[in-house]
Amino acid sequence: MNTVALLFERLGALIHQSVRDDAARHGLQPIHVQVLAYLAQANHYSNLPIAIADYFGITRGTVSQTLALLERKGLVRKEADARHGRRIHLLLTDAGEAVLRDGWSRRIEEALSVLPARPQSLDTALRQLLASLQRLNGQHAFGVCRQCAHFLTEAGGARCGLTGEALEVEQTERICREWSDTRSPVSCGRAPDLARGSTMPVEQIGPAGNRARLRKPPFSALS
Numbered sequence: 001m002n003t004v005a006l007l008f009e010r011l012g013a014l015i016h017q018s019v020r021d022d023a024a025r026h027g028l029q030p031i032h033v034q035v036l037a038y039l040a041q042a043n044h045y046s047n048l049p050i051a052i053a054d055y056f057g058i059t060r061g062t063v064s065q066t067l068a069l070l071e072r073k074g075l076v077r078k079e080a081d082a083r084h085g086r087r088i089h090l091l092l093t094d095a096g097e098a099v100l101r102d103g104w105s106r107r108i109e110e111a112l113s114v115l116p117a118r119p120q121s122l123d124t125a126l127r128q129l130l131a132s133l134q135r136l137n138g139q140h141a142f143g144v145c146r147q148c149a150h151f152l153t154e155a156g157g158a159r160c161g162l163t164g165e166a167l168e169v170e171q172t173e174r175i176c177r178e179w180s181d182t183r184s185p186v187s188c189g190r191a192p193d194l195a196r197g198s199t200m201p202v203e204q205i206g207p208a209g210n211r212a213r214l215r216k217p218p219f220s221a222l223s
């Protein structure tokens, strides 16, 4: 094993240990805390059971059991989608957010703060590594909306070039199941879950400032 792989193995083991400790403090299993952490950062296309299954590479049955427990404990609540009848969004309750407070991600921030300087290239390199590993595993890449190839900025605000829908600023800072980079306009080399709807041309002004004409139908029901 090369040095970089060893370092990631140690980092992964330490983080997993911290997640286990966090979970035990709240009478939960690690996957419960991980799902809460995921929902805290997922956008409204991704706070869905099917996206949780994709993100963690677990079965829908496991997701259902996990969500049932989190709901029973008052850590997660369900909210029907105003426009797509069958779609149910999963949101953290105040109690769910409290579980994440002072958790393992805070310790990562502490550890990073003692470094002499946190180079921007570290974030970029880690993001690229993550996307690459997710692709190798056949998973969606899940990236921050603002850094997506489909992200559009217009005079009136932000818009998703894939769905044509307007995006609230807060949503643009979250991660999305349909994220893709400029090199791969379709996430992880697979067609996204697009099954219906008319095409709509939109002009892309992506993060790299490149312009392209896109014709993509909107999302199908993702739940």
Ligand code: SF4
Residues within 6 Å of the ligand: 043, 045, 143, 144, 145, 146, 148, 149, 150, 151, 152, 159, 160, 161, 162, 163, 175, 176, 177, 178, 179, 180
């Ligand atoms: S711009 Fe990309 S990341 Fe943002 S909502 Fe659309 S597909 Fe998802």
